[in-house]
Amino acid sequence: MSQKYVALLRGINVGGKRKLKMADLRESVLKIGFTQVSTYIQSGNLFFTTEEKNATILEEKLAQHLLEEYTYDIPVIIRTSEEIEKVIAENPFPEAEDFKLLHLVFLKEKPSETSIKDFEKLEFPSEKFKIEAQHLYVNYTDGVRNSKLSTTLIEKKLNTKATARNWKTLLKIESLLKD
Known part of the structure; x- marks a missing residue:
């Protein structure tokens, strides 16, 4: 039976670097056996279905494909709908008023x-x-732009690749995984 996943790509279409058109990405991943492919916004949220159940294998397969197809070494983090639902339910900052300031950092x-x-x-x-398992919840109470707590610093200090999504995007990802 097929499983639906979201692949979270790190650092694409940011500041004019590592440009990747979502239409091209959707088309290209069909070559590696992904089905029911869709994307959400330009920041690298790729939804797909596959028979494979091992997320690590899928992460490696997609990262290798991106390297071969686009020559980009892009960290890939994959989660299931159940995993996304769980991290949303376990939000330690329910008092956060602005969902743009509340982020979830996915740790590889x-x-x-x-x-x-x-x-x-x-x-x-x-x-x-x-920090909870492979996730870091961050409430940027004064905004993300001026914060010293960047994804790059998080990766360095926690010794793992990471990618962040704001809470509004995370809720949309949850919704799209249910479709």
Whole structure:
């Protein structure tokens, strides 16, 4: 039986770099056996169905395809609808008023306990954050633009690839996974 997934691509169509047209992406992933393919906005949210049940295999397959097809080394993080529903339900910041300021950072791998402890010692006066398994919830209370807590810093400190989505986008991803 087929499973529906979302692939979250890191750092495409940002600041004019690693440009990737979503129509081209949708067409190209048909070559690697993905079906019922769709995308949401230009930031790399790819929905597809496949028989494969191993997300790691799918991440590697898609990353390799993107490298061969577009010559982009793009980190890929894949989640199921159940995983997306779970992280939304477990939001530790339900009081966040502006969904554009509440982000979920998807981590490719679960960080080590040492990395987590070191990360939690960092001080960001305008941000609240909480690490749960392969996700980092961040409430950028004063806005993302001026924050020192960037995805690049998160990757460096937690020693894993990551990609972030704001809460509004995350809710839309959840909705599209149910379609």
